[in-house]
Amino acid sequence: MTSPITTASKGSKILGMTSIIGFVVLVLLAFFVTDPDIRFHPETGEEFGQFDAVRLLYLHVPMAIVTYLAFVICAIASAGYLVRRTFWWDSMAHAAGEVGTLTCALVLITGSIWGRPVWNTWWEWGDVRLMSTLILFLLFLGYLALRGAFVNPQRAARPAAIVALIAVLDIPLINRSVEWWENRTLHQKSTLSELKIEDLTLFTLMLGILVSVLVMSWLILHRFRVAWLEHIEFEQGVKTAIEERRQVGHGD
Amino acid sequence: MTHLGYLLAGWGLSSLAILLYAVRLLKRGAQLSARVPSEYARWMSSPKQNGG
Numbered sequence: 070m071t072s073p074i075t076t077a078s079k080g081s082k083i084l085g086m087t088s089i090i091g092f093v094v095l096v097l098l099a100f101f102v103t104d105p106d107i108r109f110h111p112e113t114g115e116e117f118g119q120f121d122a123v124r125l126l127y128l129h130v131p132m133a134i135v136t137y138l139a140f141v142i143c144a145i146a147s148a149g150y151l152v153r154r155t156f157w158w159d160s161m162a163h164a165a166g167e168v169g170t171l172t173c174a175l176v177l178i179t180g181s182i183w184g185r186p187v188w189n190t191w192w193e194w195g196d197v198r199l200m201s202t203l204i205l206f207l208l209f210l211g212y213l214a215l216r217g218a219f220v221n222p223q224r225a226a227r228p229a230a231i232v233a234l235i236a237v238l239d240i241p242l243i244n245r246s247v248e249w250w251e252n253r254t255l256h257q258k259s260t261l262s263e264l265k266i267e268d269l270t271l272f273t274l275m276l277g278i279l280v281s282v283l284v285m286s287w288l289i290l291h292r293f294r295v296a297w298l299e300h301i302e303f304e305q306g307v308k309t310a311i312e313e314r315r316q317v318g319h320g321d
Numbered sequence: 322m323t324h325l326g327y328l329l330a331g332w333g334l335s336s337l338a339i340l341l342y343a344v345r346l347l348k349r350g351a352q353l354s355a356r357v358p359s360e361y362a363r364w365m366s367s368p369k370q371n372g373g
Binding site for chain 2: 075076077092096100105120121122124125128129132171174175178179182183185186284287288291292294295297298299301302305
């Protein structure tokens with residue numbers, strides 16, 4: 070029987086191809102089809118708005134949504150691990166936590182790049198949404214560091230699961246921060262949930278969310294399979310070491 | 322188009338980061354697949370260790 074050469078399967082290849090095609094369509098819509106955000110002051114007639122910087126939001130907002138989703142998956146899988154104590158749940162938590170940390174970093178970076186032309190600042194330390202998102206990123210960075218600190222990955226599973234369950238509590242705080250502390254944020258209240266945007270802008274944003282979910286799913290799937298193989302390899306290494314010790318014992 | 326540098330930086334950095342991470346996953350997966358017996362990596366019908 071020949072070994073498979075990658076962690077890919079027919080399903081993951083279809084998912085990957087769909088993600089790539091979706092991403093190309095998203096770029097075309099975001100850059101060349103949708104209009105820039107230009108509004109006119111009712112009294113002076115002066116132009117204002119985000120202009121073409123709004124095109125960054127077709128990436129930034131979907132990325133924020135998949136970050137929440139990945140961390141919620143991580144927390145559910147962590148709870149699953151604490152109940153079932155099986156490697157499947159731990160691998161899923163690890164995969165979702167790692168992918169979520171990557172997308173969270175990209176949320177912070179794209180937000181900062183968007184903020185410079187629109188808010189005239191790269192970063193605002195007093196902004197509750199920015200700070201709570203940064204805290205989320207740091208918490209999950211700590212989660213990954215904790216996992217990396219153990220030689221035996223199985224020993225990291227329980228403390229990591231507890232950290233994930235605590236860290237995910239930051240998500241509702243981020244989500245509600247613009248409502249609870251509206252004077253302490255540059256962010257506007259949700260335009261998506263109240264459907265204040267429409268037509269092609271809304272369609273492109275929805276497509277961005279769909280493509281981001283597809284990409285996140287592909288990444289989590291492959292990261293899960295890598296974690297699975299790492300686990301099998303570790304188990305086999307332990308078995309081999311025990312066998313060698315036994316043989317040495319018999320030799321004595 | 323206004324703010325082209327910001328747009329390219331945001332979209333470019335994000336695309337590059339995800340692409341590099343995906344390539345790293347595929348490479349690591351290929352390395353591990355070569356070392357681990359195939360019955361453990363026949364997605365997802367592993368005969369053993371199926372703890373889910």
